[in-house]
Amino acid sequence: MNSTQSIGTAVHIDNLDKYYGSFHALRKINLSVKRGERIVICGPSGSGKSTMIRCINRLEQHNGGRITVLGTELNDDVGNIDEIRREVGMVFQHFNLFPHMTVLENCMIAPMIVRKRPRAEAEATARRYLEKVRIPEQAMKFPGQLSGGQQQRVAIARALCMQPQIMLFDEPTSALDPEMIAEVLDVMVTLASEGMTMICVTHEMGFARRAADRVIFMDGGEIVEEAPPEEFFTSCGNERTRQFLSQVLGH
Amino acid sequence: MMVSLLRYQRVRNTLLQVLYVGSLAALVLACALIARQNLAQQGITSGFDFLFKSTGWDVSFSLLPAAPTDPYWWYFLIGVINTLFLGSVGLMLATIVGTIIGLARTSSNELAQLLGRTYVDIFRNIPLILQVFFWYAVITHLPTPRAAHQALGMLLTSRGLYVPIPNVGGVAFAAAILTVIAAIALPVWLGRTSRLSQPLGERLGIQLTAAATALTTAAVILALGRLPDLPLLDFPALQGLNLKGGLRIPPEFSALAVAIAIYGGSYIAEIVRGGFKAVGKGQMEAALSLGLSPWRVFTLVRLPLALRAMLPILANQYVWLMKATTMGIAVGFTDFFMIVALTINHSGQTLEAIGILMAGFLVINLSLAAVFNRINKAIALKGNQLRG
Amino acid sequence: MEMVVVAPPAPGRIEDLRRRFFATPLQALLSLASLAIMVFVLWKLLNWAVFSAVFTTAGGPEACQAAAGACWSVIAARWRIILFGLYPFEEQWRSALACVTVVVMTALSCMPAFWTGRRIALVWGTGAALYYVLMKGGVLGLPYVGEEAWGGLALTLFIFVTTCLIGFPLAICLALLRRSELPWISRTTGLIIDAVRSLPLISILFTFAVVLPFALPQWLQGDKLYRVIIGSALFFSAYQAEIVRGGMQGVPKGQEEAAMALGMSYWQRIGRILLPQAMRNALPATINQFVISFKETSLVVIVGFFEILASGNAAYGTGEWRFAYVEVYAFIAFIYFVFVFSLSRYGAFLERRMSVGER
Numbered sequence: 001m002n003s004t005q006s007i008g009t010a011v012h013i014d015n016l017d018k019y020y021g022s023f024h025a026l027r028k029i030n031l032s033v034k035r036g037e038r039i040v041i042c043g044p045s046g047s048g049k050s051t052m053i054r055c056i057n058r059l060e061q062h063n064g065g066r067i068t069v070l071g072t073e074l075n076d077d078v079g080n081i082d083e084i085r086r087e088v089g090m091v092f093q094h095f096n097l098f099p100h101m102t103v104l105e106n107c108m109i110a111p112m113i114v115r116k117r118p119r120a121e122a123e124a125t126a127r128r129y130l131e132k133v134r135i136p137e138q139a140m141k142f143p144g145q146l147s148g149g150q151q152q153r154v155a156i157a158r159a160l161c162m163q164p165q166i167m168l169f170d171e172p173t174s175a176l177d178p179e180m181i182a183e184v185l186d187v188m189v190t191l192a193s194e195g196m197t198m199i200c201v202t203h204e205m206g207f208a209r210r211a212a213d214r215v216i217f218m219d220g221g222e223i224v225e226e227a228p229p230e231e232f233f234t235s236c237g238n239e240r241t242r243q244f245l246s247q248v249l250g251h
Numbered sequence: 252m253m254v255s256l257l258r259y260q261r262v263r264n265t266l267l268q269v270l271y272v273g274s275l276a277a278l279v280l281a282c283a284l285i286a287r288q289n290l291a292q293q294g295i296t297s298g299f300d301f302l303f304k305s306t307g308w309d310v311s312f313s314l315l316p317a318a319p320t321d322p323y324w325w326y327f328l329i330g331v332i333n334t335l336f337l338g339s340v341g342l343m344l345a346t347i348v349g350t351i352i353g354l355a356r357t358s359s360n361e362l363a364q365l366l367g368r369t370y371v372d373i374f375r376n377i378p379l380i381l382q383v384f385f386w387y388a389v390i391t392h393l394p395t396p397r398a399a400h401q402a403l404g405m406l407l408t409s410r411g412l413y414v415p416i417p418n419v420g421g422v423a424f425a426a427a428i429l430t431v432i433a434a435i436a437l438p439v440w441l442g443r444t445s446r447l448s449q450p451l452g453e454r455l456g457i458q459l460t461a462a463a464t465a466l467t468t469a470a471v472i473l474a475l476g477r478l479p480d481l482p483l484l485d486f487p488a489l490q491g492l493n494l495k496g497g498l499r500i501p502p503e504f505s506a507l508a509v510a511i512a513i514y515g516g517s518y519i520a521e522i523v524r525g526g527f528k529a530v531g532k533g534q535m536e537a538a539l540s541l542g543l544s545p546w547r548v549f550t551l552v553r554l555p556l557a558l559r560a561m562l563p564i565l566a567n568q569y570v571w572l573m574k575a576t577t578m579g580i581a582v583g584f585t586d587f588f589m590i591v592a593l594t595i596n597h598s599g600q601t602l603e604a605i606g607i608l609m610a611g612f613l614v615i616n617l618s619l620a621a622v623f624n625r626i627n628k629a630i631a632l633k634g635n636q637l638r639g
Numbered sequence: 640m641e642m643v644v645v646a647p648p649a650p651g652r653i654e655d656l657r658r659r660f661f662a663t664p665l666q667a668l669l670s671l672a673s674l675a676i677m678v679f680v681l682w683k684l685l686n687w688a689v690f691s692a693v694f695t696t697a698g699g700p701e702a703c704q705a706a707a708g709a710c711w712s713v714i715a716a717r718w719r720i721i722l723f724g725l726y727p728f729e730e731q732w733r734s735a736l737a738c739v740t741v742v743v744m745t746a747l748s749c750m751p752a753f754w755t756g757r758r759i760a761l762v763w764g765t766g767a768a769l770y771y772v773l774m775k776g777g778v779l780g781l782p783y784v785g786e787e788a789w790g791g792l793a794l795t796l797f798i799f800v801t802t803c804l805i806g807f808p809l810a811i812c813l814a815l816l817r818r819s820e821l822p823w824i825s826r827t828t829g830l831i832i833d834a835v836r837s838l839p840l841i842s843i844l845f846t847f848a849v850v851l852p853f854a855l856p857q858w859l860q861g862d863k864l865y866r867v868i869i870g871s872a873l874f875f876s877a878y879q880a881e882i883v884r885g886g887m888q889g890v891p892k893g894q895e896e897a898a899m900a901l902g903m904s905y906w907q908r909i910g911r912i913l914l915p916q917a918m919r920n921a922l923p924a925t926i927n928q929f930v931i932s933f934k935e936t937s938l939v940v941i942v943g944f945f946e947i948l949a950s951g952n953a954a955y956g957t958g959e960w961r962f963a964y965v966e967v968y969a970f971i972a973f974i975y976f977v978f979v980f981s982l983s984r985y986g987a988f989l990e991r992r993m994s995v996g997e998r
Contacts, residue, residue, distance in 0.1 A: 059896050076259045085902040096897035100915050109911060110901035155897075162901060272817075275827060282854035355673075360666055361659060364675035366767040376979040377972045378934040379943040380941075381948060385972075402826055500852045574839035581941050588842055592849075601850050609834070616837045 008168050010070060010197045011056060017064030018051055025051050027221045029065070035165075038198045040208040040229075043218035044244060049201045052218070053168045056199070057088045064118045070165060089159030093171040095151045097143035099227060100242075103130070103154050104139040107161045115162065122161070129157040133187050149180030153187055160191075168192065169200040203248055209233065217241045286602055291488030295599040300325075308597055310585040312501055325595060331611060337507055337586060338573040344512030345572060349519025356520060356528040367520065369619030375517040380578050382514055387582045388508035396489055406487050406497070412505055413487035416498040423476020427469040462636055503584035505577065515572045521570060526561030527553065559630055566623035570616050642920040648775055688969075700959035713963035714970050717954040723782065724790015724945045730782060737773040740766055741796045749985055756914070767804055770797065786864050790945035792974065796867055798946065799936045803929065806872035811878035815909065817884055835877035840935055843870045848942040867939055875932050882928055885914060886921030923993065926986035937975075947971055 011033040018026035026048045033039055039048045049052050054060040055067060058074055058081050067074040069084045097226070098106050106128035111117045130136045133153040135146075143151055152172055159167060169188065173181045185207050192198055192211040200207070210214050215232040217225040217240075225232065225241045236242060287297050302324040310317050313329045314336060356367035374382070393409040394400065400407040405414045417424070487497025530553055538552040539545075579586035585593075591608040595601050660670040691708025695715065697974065703710035714721075723734040744766030753759055774793065777783035789797065816828040835843070847870030852860050860866070890913055898908040918925075940948040948971065956969045 006738075057900055059899060078260055078263065079258050081260075082902060082904070085900060088900070090900035092893055092897060092900075094891075094893050096891070096893035097913055098894065098897070098916075100919065110903065113907050113911065114902045114904075159901070170902075220612050264821050268821050271824050275831075284836065285856060286850075286854035358669065360673065361668045362677070364671050366673045366677060372980065373976070376934075376976045378937040378975055379947075380937050381968065381972055381975065384948065384952070385965075385968045388968065392962075392964065407653050459827060577839040577841045578938075578941075580841065588839065588845075591842075592845060594848070601853055605850055609838060612839065612842070613834075613837050 001020060004086070005234075008035050009033070009068075010037070012068040013052075013056075013065070015065035016052070016055065016062055016067060018048075018060065018062050025221050026055070026062070028221060029221075031223065032083070033166075033197065035197055036195045038192045038196075038211050038213045039200065040201055040212040040214070041199065041201045041216045041218060042205075042208070042244070042248070043224075047218045048221040049218045050170050053170055053199055053201055056166075056168060057085050057090055059090075064129050073149075078124075081160060086162065087164050088166045088168060089162055089164035090168040090170065091152070091155050091159055091172045093174050095143070095155045095175075097151055097155055097158070099143050102140050102142055103146070104137060106143065106154060107158045110158070110162050125163075126157070129160045130154070132160070132190075132198075133157045134183075147180060148176045149183045152176065152180075152184045156184075156187055166197045166199070169198065169202065171201050171203075173204055187247060205233070205245075205249055218243065219244070263319040267296060283602065287559075290599060290601065293599060297600075297602060299602045299603055301598050302455070304593075304598075306597065308593065310590070311583055312363040312585050323598070325637070327587070327607060327611075328589050330485050330585060330587035331615075333579075333585055333590075334573070334576045334587040335615070337504065337511075337576045337579065340508050340571055341511030341515060341576065342569055342616075344508060345515030345519055348512050348516025350523055352516060352520035353523025353527070356524045359581070371520050373517075374513050379510060379575055380581055383506055383578050383581055384508045387502060391504055396493060397559060399489075404484075404486050404497075409502070410499070411502050412500040413442065413497040414500065415484045415486045417473055417477075418485045419473050419476040423472050426476075427472045430465055430469045430472065430512045436459055472485070501584075503579065503582045506582055507579055507584055510578075511575060515568070515575075519565070520566055522561050522564050523557075526557035527566070529560035530556045555630075562627055562630070566620065566627075569623070573615060573619060611635045653855050657919055700963075704762060709966050709969075710963045711966060713955060713960045713966050717960065717967070718970075720791065721947065721950050721954050721967070722792045724794060724950045725788050726790060726793065727782075727784060727788065730776070732782075732786060733773045733776070733781065734789075734791075737770045738793055738796055740773065741771050741800055744800075745982075757911070763800075765802055767800055768798065786862060789864075791950040792947045794944060795936055795946040798864075798871065798944075799867045802871045802932060802936070803871075805869065806875035806879060806932075808885055809872060809876035811914070813876055813880035814883035815885060817880065818887060825920050832877045832880055836881075840871070840874050841938055841941055843874050844938060844942050846870065863942075864944070867942060867944070871932075871936070871939070874935075875928070878931075879925065879928050881915060882921050882924045885924065886917035886919070889915045889920040922984055923990040925991065926982065930983045930986065933979060933982070934969050934975065947974065 009032060011031070012029040013029055013226070016029040017024075018027055029052060041053070042079075043049050046145060047090075051060055055062045056069060056074075058071065062074075070087055072080050072083055074084055076078060086208060097103075098109070101109065104123065104126055107127050107129060108119070108122040109123060111122040112119060127136060127139065130139055133156055135150055135153055135157075138146060138150060142181070143154065146154065151207065173184055176184065181204070188198070188200070189211050198211075200212075202208070215225075216223055217227050217232075217236075217238070219240050225238050226235055232241075233245070236245070290297065304321050305318050305320045305322055306326055309319055310326065310329060312333060314332055315325075315329055317326070317329055352367045352370050355363040356371070358364060383532060390411070391409050393407055396406070396408045396410060400415075406413040419427075485497055487499075488495060534552055534556060538548040543551065576586050577588040580589040580592060583589075588608065591604045594604045598604075663669040665882045673887055685980070687708045689708075690709055691706060693703045693706045693708070694711045700710075700712070702729055718730060719728070722738075723731045726734045744762055747753055747762050748759055753762055772778060773781070774789060774797070774805060775786070813832060817825050817832060819825045819828070844867055847866045848863055853868055894912055894916065898912045937948050939947065940952075941948055945953075951967045951971045955962075955964045960967075
């Protein structure tokens with residue numbers, strides 16, 4: 001693997017290009033995320049931020065450049081893809097819980113069939129993480145019986161049950177009613193304080209202020225601005241960033 | 252080396268596709284080669300030359316003149332025409348039955364609903380071929396020509412249904428029928444009759460003129476094509492032990508047509524009902540609140556909307572019914588499929604005949620689908636304003 | 640079927656009836672016409688089938704033919720040949736037991752408790768095996784009876800069950816291949832499915848029964864019965880594949896993405912996430928397809944099998960019962976009706992229940 005990267009690098013993105021047909025969705029992205037670092041990515045819709053984090057676990061295939069996750073390069077090699085997906089958890093905007101399984105089964109299935117853990121161990125892990133996201137009592141219910149906020153917390157628990165080293169969040173609160181956003185963000189803040197490597201696409205600037213090490217602003221498929229939160233919110237120099245911030249924070 | 256290459260998605264994908272398509276092609280090719288070899292051993296040369304040889308056997312039903320000296324391609328044509336003829340008669344009858352039953356099921360009268368539902372429940376749940384067998388048995392167990400049932404100049408016997416026909420030449424007869432069909436089809440095709448922009452009187456006038464012109468033309472054609480020295484209508488009559496004159500509709504054809512009409516009718520009834528159910532209550536309430544009479548609400552709002560909803564499903568059903576004509580072989584009606592089967596029996600040109608069969612049905616299905624797509628597009632509502 | 644019960648006229652009843660059936664002259668006419676048709680048909684039918692019918696074989700065919708109504712004695716005399724065909728007389732209890740097996744198996748698979756891939760496969764697997772052992776014998780002290788002696792209802796059920804048993808997995812494979820991301824695989828599969836769907840079933844049965852022996856090497860030909868079953872399974876799977884594919888399209892894309900993000904392999908995603916949801920979506924259409932294919936099983940009579948329709952033809956076709964064709968067909972129609980009607984009612988019930996669940 002690449003010897004220039006230290007063991008401390010979780011994700012290393014180098015000159016990443018992504019096209020949808022002739023549309024250039026990501027242009028020469030460079031980004032390095034250290035282990036334990038918390039990154040918040042924001043930007044207007046269509047700026048490529050979701051596409052970028054979906055490239056990290058190969059839900060999207062990139063067309064140029066290199067992505068290295070935990071020292072393994074993400075390329076055409078099927079073995080590498082499987083290896084990386086096991087170590088990278090993801091939380092989606094629309095939860096994507098499996099509706100035909102109970103909450104507990106949702107959390108147990110991947111550890112059992114992907115990591116080949118015995119049932120008892122998988123169940124213990126699942127119950128522990130459900131406890132952590134504060135809904136242990138819902139374990140035997142089906143996703144359809146839960147509120148949006150509860151479902152998203154189950155989705156976080158489900159991802160955590162694989163005991164991943166990196167967590168990706170793709171607009172986890174965008175589909176939620178306002179009163180449910182806080183309960184999900186609380187879980188995410190707790191997770192951040194425990195040292196999880198997190199890459200979050202979100203417009204929740206409060207979360208960025210409280211938990212992020214770095215805030216990245218994307219527009220038009222490029223990284224426009226990259227700074228620690230206090231600097232990002234107070235003294236950013238870019239016109240596009242200021243305009244976006246005034247729209248997000250303005251009201 | 253091979254194993255490590257297999258880890259690469261692109262290599263894997265290419266290999267999978269090549270393997271899949273390749274093995275299928277190999278399978279088909281192997282079958283074809285073996286078949287050719289087997290047939291060659293029996294002295295049958297492959298190729299389509301046999302199409303121009305005379306068949307040496309007879310068909311039981313044909314709209315065109317047919318004799319054992321005719322070549323195979325002519326027999327195939329006869330088969331296709333028989334299939335289309337039986338299919339269209341079956342479709343028409345099934346549509347009439349289905350519309351009546353479907354309307355009964357959607358009517359507000361509970362007794363009519365019950366009647367409709369009973370019909371659908373019974374005839375939908377009995378296999379078509381059983382119904383074909385049943386009607387064929389019924390017709391062939393009718394009395395002999397001597398003791399035939401008579402009504403309106405028609406004779407009902409075990410040898411078929413005999414109806415009076417006009418004494419005119421075949422060409423003139425066909426031309427007259429085509430004229431009448433055109434008179435019905437053309438205005439519908441042009442979409443003139445359904446437009447509201449013209450006043451009702453004017454529309455009626457156009458329709459009446461069209462109908463009158465068509466009927467007169469048809470009558471003139473019939474008169475011109477009339478065979479000399481014979482009465483205008485040829486009635487079937489008993490002569491010795493046999494029936495002479497009139498047109499004989501063979502039991503095979505009637506059994507199939509009746510069975511398709513009854514069975515297909517039960518399916519079409521459900522489609523009609525579904526179509527009317529799809530018309531929102533709001534549309535009808537709006538029309539009623541405009542002060543339209545119930546009849547005009549039906550013809551101007553309910554029917555046009557329901558027709559649009561049922562047409563795509565109806566198209567599928569028609570394709571299905573067209574394929575159902577292949578049950579002709581069960582009672583000995585020489586439809587396209589039976590001609591193919593007989594060809595295989597007599598000439599041994601198995602692969603070619605099966606190929607022709609597949610191509611024939613593909614063409615029939617595709618053209619039916621194309622016609623319905625056109626109609627569908629022509630009457631589709633612009634935009635989606637009536638949904639949701 | 641609900642009957643219209645005319646209760647003794649209480650105050651308000653007559654008014655109610657008037658409003659329901661005689662509100663306008665047109666309604667009144669419609670009601671009277673429907674009533675007249677119903678009464679006429681029902682009376683004729685009852686008179687024929689019950690009041691003037693002959694039920695015993697005592698008088699023989701002659702007395703039966705002389706009667707004004709139905710001659711059910713033909714059924715009494717020939718029911719064994721209709722139900723069991725040419726199966727050896729002393730062994731026909733096995734045939735009957737095999738039919739019961741199929742019915743029990745179908746009933747079991749209608750219960751939600753059996754709706755997991757493994758259980759349904761278990762039920763159908765053991766059912767089919769039990770059926771096969773019962774019919775064929777040669778083990779457990781049961782005398783051997785070859786397939787050529789099978790017939791009647793038992794053969795019809797055998798063809799139906801094996802068609803589904805082969806056709807269903809095949810349908811799932813075809814559906815998966817058709818939605819493959821690899822263009823050549825999906826296109827080729829689409830071509831196969833569309834070609835099969837555009838052909839009439841009879842032509843496929845005919846090809847497999849009569850033409851295929853030319854195109855296969857000797858060792859691959861097998862028995863005609865199994866070739867026809869494979870043909871009918873292929874036809875079934877082409878239709879069922881489109882139903883399954885429809886069900887798969889109803890599963891949101893996020894489901895597969897979530898499974899991928901959790902590191903599941905292709906087969907794990909298909910088996911654990913996609914198929915269970917897709918099959919649930921496709922359930923009503925699937926039952927409808929079962930109903931259709933049960934009815935279409937009857938077509939094998941054309942390629943020369945002694946299934947229930949052919950055995951019915953034989954039951955009245957020979958000798959003294961030649962006149963009693965209506966009774967025989969009515970009997971067979973009734974058997975089909977019982978199977979098909981109950982299955983389609985069940986399908987309608989499921990559809991209603993599922994649409995309520997969605998709300």
